[in-house]
Amino acid sequence: MYVTDDLKFVLSTQCFVIKNKIRMCDNKTSDALEIIDAGLVAAQPKYFLRKFIKKNKLLVRSKTISLSKFRRIYLVSVGKAADSMTEFACTKINFDGGITIIPKNYKVKHIGKNIDIIHASHPIPDRCSVMAATFVIKLLQSLNPDDFVVFLISGGTSSLLALPWGVDLNQKKKTTEILLKSGASIHEVNAVRKHISAIKGGQILQHLKCQAASYVMSDVVGDDLNVIASGLTYCDNSTYADCLKIVTKYGLEKRLPPSVMRHLNAGVKGLLPETPKRPKIPNIIVATNADCLEAMAYKAKLLGYDTKILHSVHGPVNITAKKIIETFSFKKKSCLVFGGEPTVFVHGAGKGGRNQELVLRIAGNIKDNVVVASVGTDGIDGNTKHAGAVFSSASKNHIATYLKNNDSNSFFRKYGGLILTGPTHTNLMDIGLILSE
Structure with a gap:
């Protein structure tokens, strides 16, 4: 992303x-926290939506759509950034109505008076998630061909909007929880989610009778529209056969509910329809993790650091930590900013998240004059209230013991370094850095 003048x-x-x-x-952490803060600021929707949403106009790829030619304009906004995206869109478009669906712990930002707010659960869906899905479907079914829908989609949508298919809600909740703790990538998790859903992978658009456009913030490595928000307004390139391969890969055959396994096997046998394989409406990615990293690099250079960017870190967190260390130069006044989403296999009963665990894994292998930090741009890391952590010169004692129990949060509670933001009303994956003072 080009860092715009207003953001600069x-x-x-x-x-x-x-x-x-x-x-x-x-003296050690000041610069690191300034650079992290810059990445969090750059993740705010107002800095990139203005390029796509104008006064009663939309930019859809190279085409400009004038909304004045439509009878009514409606909004459907879902995700961790839903209310902040809605807040900006309502300054440009006079919506006739709409729905914004956000996590339950959010204090709602100011949005248009015609927009209904629904709070639902994340990262595990609940009855409010199902209610939200039914409300969106009813809205889409009520529209006429001369209406228009603006979708605003961000990370967290997969659980905030749920309509189980072939399984009940409790079975889907258990499946989601097992998958999230298995070490599977979000691509793999969402492949299964789409195939036990009546709305994901573009299926919700079967209720759409009018024109629409979807503006999407990417919270997945590779910025794959099939995967972001489980392809809610796009389509799906995964299959039932892919789902069974994922189940086998992580040894989940006997851990998943029997109804889920029966459903997936029926799909492989061709007894159930596949998810849509072609998009019905235009989907435009408006922001990615790279936008945050560019802003962080800009800030680091302002502070006098020789700066490099490492994009798309992913895979097992221990391997990710090793790659970051190997990429960093360790020269004086050098900085490596990185972003992506590593995966953690949860085998312990401790508290933490992938950012805190990543920092702790790196911490055991760095010199005393090096600082490392990592946070989730959504402000929530794992099963804690913290966004992530920063490590400078805390004790390195017993790191292996804390990691063995997935208890990175307890380490940082004891020695310091926990970063607190609260919900940021955005979501562009994780951002981090390693720098030499």
């Missing part, structure tokens, strides 16, 4: 998305 102006000053930054700052 913001980044040239101190940013305060990190709530406990002042209390945490010292």
